[in-house]
Amino acid sequence: MNNAKEKRLIKQAQRGDTAAFEALVQEHGLYVYNLALRIMRHPQEAEDLAQEAFLRAWQALPRFRAEARFTTWLYRIVTNLCYNRLPQLKRELNVLNGLDEVLLGDERQNTGRAYLNEEMRRDIHAAIDNLADSYRLLITLRHLQGLSYAEIAEVTGMPLGTVKTGIYRARRQLREALETWNEIA
């Protein structure tokens, strides 16, 4: 869906057009559900949370400002619902807040060789599933949803430094968990 079409649908939905909102649910449902699933780790709970997020989005839509990015706003609603259901998630992020900020480059600039076979892929995905909730949230927002660090800070309501520290530590944990692959890769 292009930007202009999405803006038009949002305006129509703000006027109470449920068909327009349904189109937005169609468009963003998959990502909202997967974000919820990564954090909740339970399909039924994730489905309920994703539906609740859309319900809240519908109710709050008249207050949505056109200059904001719709996905960021939507993911913020999902994240707030995750905070409500997993109280330790916010606590974990707050703990990161007190740690030293790290200098983090853009991993997408990485020029290393990325050889990935099925077994490695499975192990890495399992390692992601075993990360702490806060790290999984940050990593998911960064990689699954493709948000910038600033956008993740906006979605989670955390300072930029906390986001960078969290993502750095999450990657370091993954690296440690997958050290055995180092020689193979």
Added chain:
Amino acid sequence: MGTALEATIAAALDDFPLAPLPPNFVPATMQRITPRFQLQFLDLALPFLSAVLFLTLLAGLGWLTGFFNIGWLPTPAGFSPEFLAILSQLPINFLVLITIAVGAALVMVGTVYVALWLDQPLSARSPAHGRM
């Protein structure tokens, strides 16, 4: 993060597979946003009780004033004659009875209407849908 392992991790993170949406996710979500009204027990019980209350009051008033002679009830002998005299002066007639019956019917319809309105989503109640 320049090592091959780190590049591998970054690649794996980027192609983390998306789980498919549960079947009926979109219709179920829309159903939560605009639920269809379904008649429930309370929607019928409340108007019924309201109507019974009005009709009981009506019958009681008629019985007290002597307008109704309800066979299986004793005559209102326990009241003082002055009170009964005052009641008998009340302008109870068929017009009043019909008015009260229509009132009872209106209360029934009104109760169902309020139940329907309350069951609607916020968005359908006002143009500025959405007050969180």
